[in-house]
Amino acid sequence: MAVAEQVREMLHTGTLTQVMQHEERLAHAAAHDPDGLEALRAAIAGDDQAVAIAAVHAASHVDDERASDVLDAALRDARPFLREHSAWAFARRRPRTAAIPPLVDLVIAGGFGGMIAQRTLEAWGDDAPEAVVAHLSEALRTHTAAPVRRRLTETLGLIRDPRALPHLDRAAHDPSEEAVVRDAARDALDDARHRDARERDARERDAVATAEPGSAADTELTIAQLFLGADIDAGLRTVGSDNNGGIATLLVRLGDALIGDAPSCGGPIGGSIGGGRSDRSGAAPATVGRVLTLSRGADVDCTPAATAAADQPSRHAYAPIHLPVAAASVEDTWSNFVAARRGIARALVEHGPVHAIHLRMADVGTFAAWDVANALGIPVIFTAAPDPHALIESLEHSGVLTRQNFGEHDARDRYWFRARLVRDLARRADHTVLMPRERLRADLQRLVGIEIDDAAQYTPVAEGIDVGVIDAAVDEARAVAQGADPEPLLAELAELLRGLPAHRRGLPLLISVGRLHRVKGMSSIVEAWADPELREHCNLLIVGGNLARPSADEAEQIARIDALVDPAERAAQGLLLVGHRPNETAARWVAAARFGIPGLAAPHGVYVCGSMKEEFGLAILEAMAAGVFVIAPLRGGPATYVESGRTGVLVDTSDVGQLRAAIATGLARAADEPDARAAASRALVSERFSIHTMARTLAGIYRAAHGRRRTAPLSTESDQHA
Incomplete structure (x- = not known):
């Protein structure tokens, strides 16, 4: 034509x-x-x-x-x-x-x-x-x-x-x-x-590896994983602040699971970060020798002294990538591209040889790492999802995006570039991991333009959580509900609840954990809850965001929330906007929503996710593992695991009226056969969404990608993505 x-x-x-x-x-x-x-x-x-x-x-x-x-x-x-x-x-x-x-x-x-x-x-x-x-x-x-x-x-x-x-x-x-x-x-x-020396050394390593007798299965792999949008630390202390969302939790837990659940640098010996029982159900022996997690940089204690204290070498290491521009917005992050590319290259060489790198997200870190991996001949595994494609479709359907204003929105959100990056990486990575969703094949063909029939290239892999961490939180919350004195983390929640008016202390908790960002819909949750009829039936606890030094995205959400509820009247009306907390704390507070705290919160609370879309939804899975009834977005991954009407309610979160109705339904149903529902939710998460199940599947993918690359010639040409 x-x-x-x-x-x-x-x-x-x-x-x-x-x-x-x-x-x-x-x-x-x-x-x-x-x-x-x-x-x-x-x-x-x-x-x-x-x-x-x-x-x-x-x-x-x-x-x-x-x-x-x-x-x-x-x-x-x-x-x-x-x-x-x-x-x-x-x-x-x-x-x-x-x-x-x-x-x-x-x-x-x-x-x-x-x-x-x-x-x-x-x-x-x-x-x-x-x-x-x-x-x-x-x-x-x-x-x-x-x-x-x-x-x-x-x-x-x-x-x-x-x-x-x-x-x-x-x-x-x-x-x-x-x-x-x-x-x-x-x-x-x-x-x-x-x-030039780095690329020459990479070629020489590749040549040696290809010439060595034996199979790739004999190699103890070093796998790199990366997200430069957050400061990732082994203790997950900053989860929920700025851009530190579920991806930070995932990379810490997954890195530990890939090496057989050995503790990360700075983590406790003999268990997963955050304490509690580690989810080792059916875990196979470790098939990855080392994991290197690259992030924007954090105060990670990976000093020799810390390693010696653990009495073993660190097999899950954390490497900060110095970025010169402190990003007040997503737009600022693109100014860090050159520094990110150089920093990633140095880290991979210093910690090498790296046998594969797993990239996620269509952002500056992934783009820079793709360049570096091409230059160094490192196999790339990419997790693909129709993001931003599904968001574009949703915004077009709502009338926000049109052909006449698309370019103006694209200049802010970089839809075209991000969509092209997802498509190109999905096609050209050594292996592509797919986020499960209800109509996976049809959605990827319709939205992204890729066919996923080639099983050697595309594998659906569900993300996972460490159920043992959640079990520990549930045990503690149940004990407090039965009269035990709360440990410090739940004692902190109890103190917050004491700040509510006396007549509100017997209400159940509506809780949400996540970043304060417009795509996470925290202000939409407040808008839905602030309706007087709903507000009188529950208190709202929002865990996330840096309230002391908010980013531009966080400030925008805080302003929207303040316009709905006067900051001076938050406690009087039942709104607890508490900022981010470590993952361990958030897990216990979610569990407390299920059981309540005597005299301060009634049992049978509800977890709500107001995101415009969730490609998977780790926080939703954690709430389900804790036995909490969930309200989740209809679009994306939650539809593959939330049984609407039984373990939760799926809703079009772009409609505040529908979100409000779903919350009301959740509060009404949360008390129906709560123990049976909680057991069913936990069983589903444990069987299908364990972090160790995810790790075993990915370890096989990493090894296969490394095996294929050993026999392939190294290319040092940088992909211009043009």
Whole structure:
């Protein structure tokens, strides 16, 4: 089909996710139809912003210099989203000197656009290093702000050309430069000195491994796992703060389970982090030798003294990746791309050899690690889910997202880039793990555009929790309900409840644990609960968020909550907004919602998740394992394990009225055969969603991926994701 026909079809049919998938066909048509440039130019100028973005990327495939004219015009367009997508698309083209200044302007501005421009300038540095270095050095002469100078300096460090070195050397040793600029220059110089050696060593290790007798099954694997959106520590002390959500809990528990439930550095000996009985039901011997968890950085005590105290070497190690930009918003995180890539490379080499790396999330950390893994020849396992695809579909259905405003929303939430990253990694990773959902095959084909029939490439794997940790929380909460004195963690909850008016102390608890972020719907929960009729039947306990130093996302949710309930009247009305707590504390408070605390909270409380969607929902599973009746989103993973009407209620959380009705239903049903329901919930979680079941399945996937890669040639080409 010719380009003009493809564009016409995209303009008049399909959803936003279908337009995003159609981009591939449009690009293929453009590569074979140079005369279609005018149709692409018209689409870019049109008011259908989704098709305009697709047309920009399609133009990059046209083998005609006029296509660069089209991209150059888009790079200077008044609409910011088109400028950024043009900068991205230009990475496929040969360097154009006239386009370098607007790319440098994007670097100066920072954020996602700056990262994309850095990638394109890095690619162009191979063929036009003199021009790229000249424009970057000129920008350094005219800009004095330290964050801008840092970005320009680290971009210079991406250019593999001797002409960049004097500028870097001068910045590294100039005492008048801010520390962040000097650090960027030193990192770039260090990277230039060691980059080739790292890749050469990786090739040599690969060659040795391939030549060694015996099978991959003989190798004691080292597996890396990564999430740079959080400060992950072995004690899970910051879970629920900022971006520290369920992923942090998962990586700590999973890392321990992969090595046979040995304690993490800083964790207790002989048990899982957080105390209590470890869930070892049916656990096979450890099949992974070491686990390396990379995160944004935390005060993890992995010193030799701490290791010696455990009387064994640390087999689950934590490596912080220093990121120079303190991210006040998701947009800020993209400015850390270069530093993240360099830090990940250093960590993997220092702790190597690493035999596979498991990536999750479509974010800057995953994108940077994909680059590094390609360069070092490390097999990649990627967990794929239709995110942000399902969210796009939901927002389009509600009318929030339209073809006419998609680009403006994309400039904030990076839907197109994240969706493309998920699709590309799902197809090209050494193995792709899939989040279970009710219509898994159909949803991934419809929303993401991937077919999952190849069992050698795609494996559904349910996430898991350590049921033993929850059992310990349940035992303690039950004992308190029967008259025992509470231990310190439940004593803290009791003290909070004493701050409520006397007439509210006999009500059950409605509890939610998670980040204060709009996608988690905490303000929606408050809005649903704040209805006077519902509010008189329960108190609401929200555990999560950094209340003392909230991020921009947290501040937005707090403001919404404050508009619903006067902060001075929270306790009087029954709202306890307490901020984040360690995972161990949250587990005990959820269990207390089931049993109550004599004189302070009635039994038969309810757990509520107000997320717009949950790809899986670890906190929901933990509540179910504790025997608590749950309210969960209809969309995503919970539909595969919540038996609506029996163990919980599935609801469209985007509708506050429906959420309110579901909470009322939950409070009414929580007292019906509570012990039988709790036993059924725990049995389901233990049998299907144990962290050890997950670990055994993943260990087999890691070993198979390593075995395949041992016989494959190493590629050191970095994927441009373009």
